[in-house]
Amino acid sequence: MFKLAVRGVVPIRQGSFVYSSRFASTLALIETSVDGKLDASGANLLYAAKKLNNPITALFVGPNASAAAQELKNSFKCEDLNKIIVAKDESLKNFLPENVSPLIADLLKGDTYSHFVVTSSSMGKNILPRLAAMIDNQPICDVIEIQSPNKFVRPIYAGNAIATIESSQPKQLISVRASAFDSIEEGKMESVDIEDVPIKANDHLPIKWVSANLTTTGRPDLGSAKxxxxxxxxxxxxxxxxxxxxxxxxxxxxxxxxxxxxxxxxxxxxxxxxxxxxxxxxxxxxxxxxxxxxxxxxxxxxxxxxxxxxxxxxxxxxxxxxxxxxxxxxxxxxxxxxxxxxxxxx
Ligand SMILES: Cc1cc2nc3c(=O)[nH]c(=O)nc-3n(C[C@H](O)[C@H](O)[C@H](O)COP(=O)(O)OP(=O)(O)OC[C@H]3O[C@@H](n4cnc5c(N)ncnc54)[C@H](O)[C@@H]3O)c2cc1C
CATH class of the missing domain: 3.40.50.1220 (TPP-binding domain)
Structure with a gap:
């Protein structure tokens, strides 16, 4: 196993928007089930987000997302979490990247957020590339260690080498391997407010959700099993x-x-x-x-x-x-x- 150091990536512009940020602040997309249950990876994602040393806003999407947002607030403690925002529109129900990515791209416009983090799950892997293309940014995927707000460690070549990447982009789009990070502590976050995010309806999508055929085993989920x-x-x-x-x-x-x-x-x-x-x-x-x-x-x-x-x-x-x-x-x-x-x- 050896370490590579990669530097690079230039500032980003698209259309009339400049995707930069004056203030350091992190937007974390927390995963839920379709019926609004908090995914165990959310607690690991927030632990990783804390390593960026920024105030954090947790984003939940989907018509049942309020329940998961409340579950996070009632079950965990994260001092850096400032706010929870919830996008509840029916169009976000199955986390179709065609709907979720534009919503996040809108949130990332302007100066509010310097970082966006999501887990390297199927959902994260679906959303992040589309989002990155929309805002013309190089995402940094499968991060296993956060060394500073712009220095990240990730495996490459099927885990046979470890790359340390220093990014000079104005915004960092990161997916993290939840299993590489601990979980935030259990507790309560009484002072954290939950706010709704207004959604622009997109009725003209060329695709629609048809069905899901999930294998259920009755055992712990493979991705989060101890x-x-x-x-x-x-x-x-x-x-x-x-x-x-x-x-x-x-x-x-x-x-x-x-x-x-x-x-x-x-x-x-x-x-x-x-x-x-x-x-x-x-x-x-x-x-x-x-x-x-x-x-x-x-x-x-x-x-x-x-x-x-x-x-x-x-x-x-x-x-x-x-x-x-x-x-x-x-x-x-x-x-x-x-x-x-x-x-x-x-
Ligand atoms: C592009 C690519 C992607 C791949 N992706 C994956 C992947 O995601 N995951 C993956 O697993 N593989 C992947 N593979 C396949 C991988 O290369 C191996 O072929 C595979 O992992 C071998 O599986 P195995 O260990 O079960 O079988 P084998 O290599 O055949 O090993 C079987 C082992 O069982 C032992 N054994 C036999 N009988 C007994 C016994 N009675 N008691 C105790 N031990 C016994 C043998 O000694 C042997 O060590 C990929 C390959 C390629 C080319």
Whole structure:
């Protein structure tokens, strides 16, 4: 792993607006579910936003966003949070970037905000490039460390190198990996006001939301789970993948993850894939069961706090990245480990 230093990026103009800022202040787009529940990543995003040392305004969008804004106010404490603003229009319901990005571009006009932050989630990845193009700004994506208001650290080349970027742009548009930041403290923010933002209706969009088909597992969400049990190609079929991994995951109230080889072999749904082309996770505890440790898989889980690798090949690369390694047959080790954990929990 090495560090690159990249400097650069010029001041930005578009049309008659200058997207600059005289005052340092951060706009943070907080993610919610469509029905107005605060996403766990919001607390991490605000922790990251605090590192910019600016007063923060939290933005919520969607017709049910007021409930999530209230939930933030009642459940967390963030001294730098000045204000919560809510854009409640029905057109923002499914966070279509065609509707959300122009709203944020409008908010970023003028001098009020010097920084915009969002998580590197599907929603953030949908909105940020469009927003950046609209205001002709170079976004800085997947930030894992904020060193100063204009100096950011992010992985490149699938996590094999770490770049430190110093931006000279007048505004910084940043997406952060929520798992790389702690959460703000629990508490209450009684003095923080919640205000509505007026919306310009956009009735002429060439696209419309049709439907969503979400896979629900009844387990913790893979992106925010504290413990993940992941399986690889060592399992021969879907039945054995589930037979061995589910009881261990149930015992630890863990999410289940997988390698791309496991997904490609039909062992599980592709929503479970972790890695370069899957989800990026950083739980407290990560079990890599029958996983070789290819760079593309490591790119998605190497920031986990404690990694336990179970593999019958002593030379498997995963052991070099593991905190604990168990060498042997996963089909024997996993049931034994599950029983021992259950016994210890009694
Ligand atoms: C562009 C690109 C993007 C990719 N993106 C991703 C990605 O996002 N995520 C990802 O995971 N991969 C990704 N890959 C694929 C990646 O290169 C590997 O092929 C994949 O991660 C391997 O998965 P695996 O570890 O399950 O399988 P293998 O590499 O086949 O490893 C299986 C392991 O199980 C062990 N084993 C076998 N039987 C047992 C047993 N009974 N008990 C214990 N251990 C056992 C073996 O020793 C071996 O180490 C990508 C590849 C490319 C080219």
């Amino acid at each position: 413990t993940i049990v992941s399986g690889g190609r060592a399992f021969k079929d879907k039945e054995s993948f589930e037979k061995y991994l589910k009881p261990l995951a149930d015992t630890l109230n863990a999410a289940i993850g997988a390698t791309r080889a496991a997904v490609d072999n039909g062992l599980c749904d592709n929503s479970l894939q972790i890695g370069q082309t899957g989800k990026i996770v950083a739980p407290n505890l990560y079990f890599a069961v029958g996983i070789s440790g290819a760079v593309q898989h490591l790119a998605g889980m190497r920031d986990s706090n404690t990694i336990v690798a179970i593999n019958n090949d002593p030379d498997a690369p995963i052991f070099k990245n593991a905190t604990y390694g168990l060498e042997g047959d996963a089909l024997k080790i996993v049931p034994e480990l599950t029983e021992k954990i259950k016994a210890a929990q009694k």
